[in-house]
Amino acid sequence: MSTALFLCLAWGILTLWVRDRWAVASFQSLALLLAAACLVDAWKAGRQPRWHPLLWPLAAVPCWGLCQLAAGWSVDPWNTSEAVLIWTGHLAVAFVAVQLAGETRRFRLLFAVFGTVLALEAMLQCWTAGGTVFWLFDSGYTERVFGPFVYHNKFAQFVELVLPVVLFQSLKDRNRAPLWFAAAALLFGGILASASRSGLLMGLLELGLLLATAYISGTARGKVLVWSGVSLALLAVAGGLLAGWSGMLERVTGLDPRMDLRLPIWKSTLAMIRERPATGFGLGSFPIAYPAYADMDIGLIVNTAHQDWLQWAAEGGVPMLLAMLWFTGMAAPRLLRSLWGVGALVVLVHGLMDYPMHQNPAFASLLIAVVVLAVTSND
Template identity: 40%
Template sequence: MEGTPQWRFAVWSAVALAVLLCFSILTDAVRERWAVSVFQAGVFGLAIVWAVWTMFRPYRVRGSTVMIPLGGAVVWGLLQLITDQTVYRFDTWNAVLGWATNFVIFFLSLQVLAFIEIRQAFRKSLLSFGCALSVVSVIQFFTSNGKVFWLFPAQYAEQALGPFVNRDHYASFVALLLPLALYKILAERKRAVGYAAVAGAMFASVIAGASRAGSILVTLEIAVLLFPLIIGHTISLRTLLASLARIAFFAVVFTAVVGWEVLWERFQDPDPLRFRREVFYSSLCMIRDRPWTGCGLGAWPTAYPAYALLDIGAFANHAHCDWVEWTAEGGFPLLAMLLWIFIWGFRSAIRFVWGAGVVAVFLHSMVDFPLQKPALAALMFVLLAALAASANDQRAGEGPAHQKPIQAGPSRCPKRVPRKAFVLPVCIRLLGVILPSAVVRIRPD
């Protein structure tokens, strides 16, 4: 296939997709609409090019079950507009456009990343971009006086990390890409030290940013290294311990350089859910009034003031819990669609551990709103498409090339055990960490 017109077209499409993703991430701090509009126009423009190409040169179209709930979110928003089940039509139209962009970028990524070599190169490029941006972000954090890339004043100067003006959003960005480095540590033993340094630098940047939920999640992602051993890959305990030791060494060294004191002080906060608790409860009241239709996609900020329990002295633009915000805006049908995507991503990440960042960001969404940001949502759906492409290859029986086997001396033959034996302990571990911070208790007045 390499060298054919289809191959060359897929390569150039991957380059265009990478440029669009980088543009979206690097302009995340822009508050004006133009940055998101340029990104969305680029995605739809690339889709038009693909449509024209396939008219003249037939191209095998790949599919995935994820397209059903993702497309369903677009249809659900349109139905809200048609039936006038939204409190603010303008925001709902914008939200429909956003979900349509997510659908298109997932579909395009699924086609482009269907080629194994392109998929591997794309993941490596994303990791390189993430590592470079994490280093720049930390340097900027300590030297820019709250300016994005030393040029533009940030909305929240004390939190600005690279193009992200919110420490939690930056942590979600790193959480999406960190498993790519963790997987490479085991998959490419000759370069394990280099990838361990990359993972350590990215981990330390989250610690420097002082995101509480983000720091917990990136720490838990280190458990990704245990997945191959748990699910039966032939990997020696010595190799596993050596990999963990490398990561621990670089993580400790880089964390000592950037500092952990601010994060520790934030963990000492006696009420970490201050204001978020009341906003969460208000959102539950919104769900109670419109459990099936919701208030309209993207219309949560408009509907919230009528349910607010107190004036927090600032504009509440999000519920600080994507799951409850999705349910308030789209009702239980939209919640079911997003749960479908999450469960599919969780199951896929068990088979392809480099995709564990998708699960981490969905969990982070329980206590924050990373997936309300177009850049982070686009990056997550691109990684989901890469997971879907790998799953398609596995079902097609194209051999182990879709995921390089974990090396452990001369033996490289993977051996699998029943998946249920692995899913239960992982779920218990994750729930044991996440649920205590996600439980909301309403204090009496």
């Protein structure tokens, strides 16, 4: 089942660039079929399907969306219905992950290899494909298209998710440790190539968390800790040599907080939250509800709040925000102890300045799967 779950998620990631409905629908259908297969398997074995407390907040979200529809609170019932389907798909993926009963080795290995290969392809594609996806398909953009990720920050978030898994593999597979370390350097180079400022910040935070967690848990002490720190520093240098620092330096040195369009969007989103703190405007309704609260025209269509946590509060009110805090709060300690799940926690933190959990359902499902697998892992 771990291979089937991985293939389902890999399909979702590889089709992120597709704008037509069939891509998301096929991914969600596969997730629901896998969940149904787990139920049938449990029934045939004469046992109850496994359950985990992490599933409760994930189940609460689509239920809350249905409540918004039934009560007439949603300003965009169609998109709220769509969001209910998306969160049901997330729940299905998490349910399948729980059924693996902590046996995560195969999934972890497949994900580490897949993530490394895709990162390499993505960088080569960005440098040579002129905005096409896999050198074949028109993306609608002419630059900074990384594999199936048409938004550079999403690619950086994907790398954040994979990097600790690869580093963990270097600890578990000492015979191939140099190969895994090279893969980690490649991945860090991917963050630099993306020129994502928040991605670089989160990547450095991730490396620091890994060192701190390894020290606190006793995995690395004394000379081992020093060597680990030196290794991570060399990793960053190697990544810089591979991808170059120029693009990232231009983005960082050219930063002007006054020109950051996210700030007025966040301010307007806070006004939305103050207007409907208890009920929200309806899951998935942000693009419809936002214009009435925008206090300035930034010249662009605003589809997201560019901040996951604010958008959850605006669309779902306090109940939605509490559900996600519940999910993250339960998972965080175990994600840190697992080491390889640190990336999932970092991506959730990245949601304080971007939107990794919005617009791309398959990536959000992948993030949730990594959270559940790391929390329930026996390693």
